Amino acid sequence: MDKTTSPLDSLFNPRSIAIVGASANPDKQGHRYLKQLLDFGFKGKIYPVNPQGKEILGLEVYPSVSVIPEPVDYVISTIPAEHVPQLIQDCARNGVKVLQLYTAQLGETGIPERKQLEEHIASLARQVGIRLLGPNCMGVYRPETGLTFRFVSAKAKGDVAFVSQSAGHAAEVMYRGSLRGLNFSKVISYGNAVDINETELLDYLAQDTDTRIIIAYIEGVRSPDFPKVLKAVARRKPVIIFKVGRTEAGARAAASHTGSLAGSYAIWKGIMKQCRAITVESLEELMDTAIAFAKLPPPKGRNVGAIGSGGGGSILAGDEFELHGLRMPPMPQGVLDKVKTFLGDDWMMIKNPVDSSVVLPAGWGYEEIKRIFRIIAEHPLYQILLADAGEWRPDASFEVSDYQSLVGLFLEVRKVTEKPMAIVLRPADHAEEWKWRGFMEQQQRCVREGAAIFPSVACAARALGKFVNYHLG
Amino acid sequence: MDKTTSPLDSLFNPRSIAIVGASANPDKQGHRYLKQLLDFGFKGKIYPVNPQGKEILGLEVYPSVSVIPEPVDYVISTIPAEHVPQLIQDCARNGVKVLQLYTAQLGETGIPERKQLEEHIASLARQVGIRLLGPNCMGVYRPETGLTFRFVSAKAKGDVAFVSQSAGHAAEVMYRGSLRGLNFSKVISYGNAVDINETELLDYLAQDTDTRIIIAYIEGVRSPDFPKVLKAVARRKPVIIFKVGRTEAGARAAASHTGSLAGSYAIWKGIMKQCRAITVESLEELMDTAIAFAKLPPPKGRNVGAIGSGGGGSILAGDEFELHGLRMPPMPQGVLDKVKTFLGDDWMMIKNPVDSSVVLPAGWGYEEIKRIFRIIAEHPLYQILLADAGEWRPDASFEVSDYQSLVGLFLEVRKVTEKPMAIVLRPADHAEEWKWRGFMEQQQRCVREGAAIFPSVACAARALGKFVNYHLG
Numbered sequence: 001m002d003k004t005t006s007p008l009d010s011l012f013n014p015r016s017i018a019i020v021g022a023s024a025n026p027d028k029q030g031h032r033y034l035k036q037l038l039d040f041g042f043k044g045k046i047y048p049v050n051p052q053g054k055e056i057l058g059l060e061v062y063p064s065v066s067v068i069p070e071p072v073d074y075v076i077s078t079i080p081a082e083h084v085p086q087l088i089q090d091c092a093r094n095g096v097k098v099l100q101l102y103t104a105q106l107g108e109t110g111i112p113e114r115k116q117l118e119e120h121i122a123s124l125a126r127q128v129g130i131r132l133l134g135p136n137c138m139g140v141y142r143p144e145t146g147l148t149f150r151f152v153s154a155k156a157k158g159d160v161a162f163v164s165q166s167a168g169h170a171a172e173v174m175y176r177g178s179l180r181g182l183n184f185s186k187v188i189s190y191g192n193a194v195d196i197n198e199t200e201l202l203d204y205l206a207q208d209t210d211t212r213i214i215i216a217y218i219e220g221v222r223s224p225d226f227p228k229v230l231k232a233v234a235r236r237k238p239v240i241i242f243k244v245g246r247t248e249a250g251a252r253a254a255a256s257h258t259g260s261l262a263g264s265y266a267i268w269k270g271i272m273k274q275c276r277a278i279t280v281e282s283l284e285e286l287m288d289t290a291i292a293f294a295k296l297p298p299p300k301g302r303n304v305g306a307i308g309s310g311g312g313g314s315i316l317a318g319d320e321f322e323l324h325g326l327r328m329p330p331m332p333q334g335v336l337d338k339v340k341t342f343l344g345d346d347w348m349m350i351k352n353p354v355d356s357s358v359v360l361p362a363g364w365g366y367e368e369i370k371r372i373f374r375i376i377a378e379h380p381l382y383q384i385l386l387a388d389a390g391e392w393r394p395d396a397s398f399e400v401s402d403y404q405s406l407v408g409l410f411l412e413v414r415k416v417t418e419k420p421m422a423i424v425l426r427p428a429d430h431a432e433e434w435k436w437r438g439f440m441e442q443q444q445r446c447v448r449e450g451a452a453i454f455p456s457v458a459c460a461a462r463a464l465g466k467f468v469n470y471h472l473g
Numbered sequence: 474m475d476k477t478t479s480p481l482d483s484l485f486n487p488r489s490i491a492i493v494g495a496s497a498n499p500d501k502q503g504h505r506y507l508k509q510l511l512d513f514g515f516k517g518k519i520y521p522v523n524p525q526g527k528e529i530l531g532l533e534v535y536p537s538v539s540v541i542p543e544p545v546d547y548v549i550s551t552i553p554a555e556h557v558p559q560l561i562q563d564c565a566r567n568g569v570k571v572l573q574l575y576t577a578q579l580g581e582t583g584i585p586e587r588k589q590l591e592e593h594i595a596s597l598a599r600q601v602g603i604r605l606l607g608p609n610c611m612g613v614y615r616p617e618t619g620l621t622f623r624f625v626s627a628k629a630k631g632d633v634a635f636v637s638q639s640a641g642h643a644a645e646v647m648y649r650g651s652l653r654g655l656n657f658s659k660v661i662s663y664g665n666a667v668d669i670n671e672t673e674l675l676d677y678l679a680q681d682t683d684t685r686i687i688i689a690y691i692e693g694v695r696s697p698d699f700p701k702v703l704k705a706v707a708r709r710k711p712v713i714i715f716k717v718g719r720t721e722a723g724a725r726a727a728a729s730h731t732g733s734l735a736g737s738y739a740i741w742k743g744i745m746k747q748c749r750a751i752t753v754e755s756l757e758e759l760m761d762t763a764i765a766f767a768k769l770p771p772p773k774g775r776n777v778g779a780i781g782s783g784g785g786g787s788i789l790a791g792d793e794f795e796l797h798g799l800r801m802p803p804m805p806q807g808v809l810d811k812v813k814t815f816l817g818d819d820w821m822m823i824k825n826p827v828d829s830s831v832v833l834p835a836g837w838g839y840e841e842i843k844r845i846f847r848i849i850a851e852h853p854l855y856q857i858l859l860a861d862a863g864e865w866r867p868d869a870s871f872e873v874s875d876y877q878s879l880v881g882l883f884l885e886v887r888k889v890t891e892k893p894m895a896i897v898l899r900p901a902d903h904a905e906e907w908k909w910r911g912f913m914e915q916q917q918r919c920v921r922e923g924a925a926i927f928p929s930v931a932c933a934a935r936a937l938g939k940f941v942n943y944h945l946g
Binding site: 029108109111164165166167168169171172175176179217219244245246247248249250251252253254256257258282283284309310311312313314315316317318319321322323327328329330348349351353357361390391427428429430431433436437439440443444456458 | 639
């Protein structure tokens with residue numbers, strides 16, 4: 001894509017950023033933006049702006065955008081809304097391309113005069129040809145150029161773009177996602193969307209060569225072109241959307257958060273289906289589904305071959321995968337015959353999923369489970385692999401080294417197969433440090449190797465179901 | 474209840490236990506049972522049984538149950554199935570009341586001769602008047618008498634009983650539940666249920682004065698009396714059931730786990746509804762719902778007043794609670810008027826949920842949030858309280874002390890209200906130790922105070938929905 005052709009280029013690739021409302025007080029957002037960009041290593045120039053002048057964090061402070069000696073691509077405003085009209089004039093004098101309003105207390109308050117002020121701001125910006133992001137938004141995260149709106153931001157660049165009307169949800173998905181190896185090309189918190197909206201962002205990302213998958217959190221759609229654009233975008237890339245305001249209370253909250261009209265959820269689902277976009281119904285599902293698309297090769301069929309743990313867990317796996325449109329057929333004779341060569345009569349204990357909690361106490365080791373899993377991975381009956389480490393209950397009878405062995409064999413088989421493999425690891429929220437550490441180390445090992453990890457079999461099944469349906473219809 | 478009237482009394486209150494297959498090898502289950510009972514402080518006598526005699530863990534080993542000088546109430550068998558018929562004769566000679574078969578590889582294998590052996594075992598036991606638990610089960614956990622089948626078992630006694638056909642699921646709910654303060658009166662892993670089954674256990678627990686709430690995990694019902702008994706039990710106590718085998722693959726796995734016939738799930742749900750039992754569809758939901766029932770006073774209405782975090786989070790809360798049959802009405806004038814007295818014009822930012830991520834940056838502190846929450850808690854419009862700590866993203870702008878303050882004020886308001894309050898804390902699976910510790914400490918603080926904690930707003934809404942529907946119909 002020729003990025004010079006899009007007016008949004010200044011949003012994602014600014015040569016310079018001014019922070020209006022910059023402050024020496026570390027509790028102020030005008031300080032945080034500055035420090036976050038410096039810490040994260042923003043590659044362009046940074047101009048703090050504050051009428052009091054002086055210096056903040058070693059940078060010269062300008063009293064106004066209009067006196068900055070060079071043109072500024074991207075301005076972030078943290079000042080009260082009533083000063084924004086003046087700011088727009090200053091920006092116009094400088095030649096600013098995009099103005100992002102962290103500034104809030106506008107349309108989302110529901111108060112008529114604040115709504116009018118928001119409209120006034122939008123119309124002023126239009127008149128002088130400055131694009132607006134927000135108001136009431138955090139802005140852009142793009143690791144490649146050192147853009148961020150958070151102190152704890154992953155440096156790793158991914159190929160997932162996240163368009164989020166909520167900054168809190170953007171941050172939650174970035175933070176929790178990074179623990180699971182979900183990395184981003186771009187994240188945009190776009191708030192009230194009086195100018196740049198979900199539709200323009202989707203359209204831009206469809207053409208963005210750094211973005212392979214688009215995920216979105218939407219409270220209310222702003223553009224009447226949304227269905228048409230979404231349809232075109234979803235033809236090029238998977239688009240996974242979590243839409244809220246499904247109920248009266250939710251819709252009321254959406255109105256007071258970003259001034260959004262949530263609309264009918266039934267109509268929404270119809271549009272999503274027509275456009276072949278992927279609907280999810282929670283942030284957790286948004287992350288899980290994004291991980292499936294980001295980490296796994298396209299599936300060639302619906303049959304899941306699995307290593308599980310516990311008889312109860314096996315039943316759960318069967319139920320959950322079938323409920324989400326996949327199949328978990330019994331082990332074929334071809335697999336059992338091969339297993340028989342080293343397991344002898346104990347081949348009889350091999351089901352789908354293979355229950356490691358039965359095989360291990362029978363006197364077999366992780367080496368045999370690995371051999372069995374490789375045989376399953378190689379068998380043409382199965383096109384998808386599931387490896388569930390089970391409920392890890394650190395215990396005198398189960399050492400951290402067991403957990404390491406189990407996860408280790410999953411990763412070894414993963415290396416020699418081209419089939420998509422979901423690994424299920426329960427969350428590391430143990431009460432003792434050694435347990436937490438033992439678990440977290442294995443989780444991070446999976447993340448380093450690029451594996452797709454899920455917190456439960458149910459989460460894996462739900463995400464894989466959508467992933468497989470997308471690819472196989 | 475007069476416990477002497479029930480044949481199951483020996484299962485829960487044995488004066489003595491014999492472990493057949495006791496071993497000096499710590500990897501053997503026959504060693505683990507022994508050590509677990511000793512470590513957990515079982516109050517009765519323990520007799521290891523092994524033909525080789527000698528001593529294990531300081532206890533004299535008997536070559537056979539028949540030569541133990543006193544009658545044994547409860548025998549645990551870890552020996553291979555083919556030796557069980559002889560064991561039953563030995564038990565009969567001793568006067569044993571209950572025989573629990575950890576012993577497996579019977580009906581659940583699907584192999585005709587193993588099924589026949591299982592039937593033979595059941596019939597022998599019937600002939601000599603010995604009750605059987607299992608086969609293919611872990612047995613009983615009862616902290617009051619020091620009974621357990623796990624190394625890591627909570628000592629704390631609760632009033633929830635768990636009837637679980639799967640030992641793995643029993644252990645998972647016990648372990649994960651204990652991290653959230655869910656404690657048990659009794660947990661029974663009952664496996665293939667050739668004799669003692671779900672129905673007899675439910676009936677027993679209905680009359681058990683130590684048990685206020687019954688939860689169950691069932692693969693297939695064994696007794697034709699189940700609906701009738703369940704109906705009677707559910708009239709006395711809340712009964713929450715997770716039934717698997719909802720699909721073909723799940724039903725196949727259920728057959729090979731405990732030899733269960735899963736039956737039609739639609740018929741199952743009909744029975745559950747008729748009996749006024751509570752249906753849940755995952756282990757997580759089973760835990761969440763049990764926590765609501767175990768920790769919260771009965772609700773007096775469906776209106777939720779909430780402290781939340783983030784605009785996106787507020788919409789989620791509105792959606793999730795309404796989808797589960799509760800309501801989240803806007804703040805009434807009575808609340809706003811009181812808030813106005815100390816928040817001035819900023820009363821306008823007070824919605825339901827109150828968004829702490831808006832109130833705090835506006836210059837207000839945790840003290841004001843606490844005052845607001847108290848006003849909400851006191852207002853008659855709201856009968857249920859939700860306190861969501863939000864997504865905790867440890868960050869230069871958010872210290873552990875902030876999190877402490879937030880959770881602290883939730884707990885303070887909780888102390889002065891009689892309304893049920895759900896506290897939402899995200900899982901502590903952070904990658905750095907200080908984050909994990911900071912979070913886990915607050916979680917444990919909530920557990921110590923007896924609060925009902927949930928890992929997400931969606932989980933809280935789902936569990937509270939069932940809790941409120943149970944009480945208000």
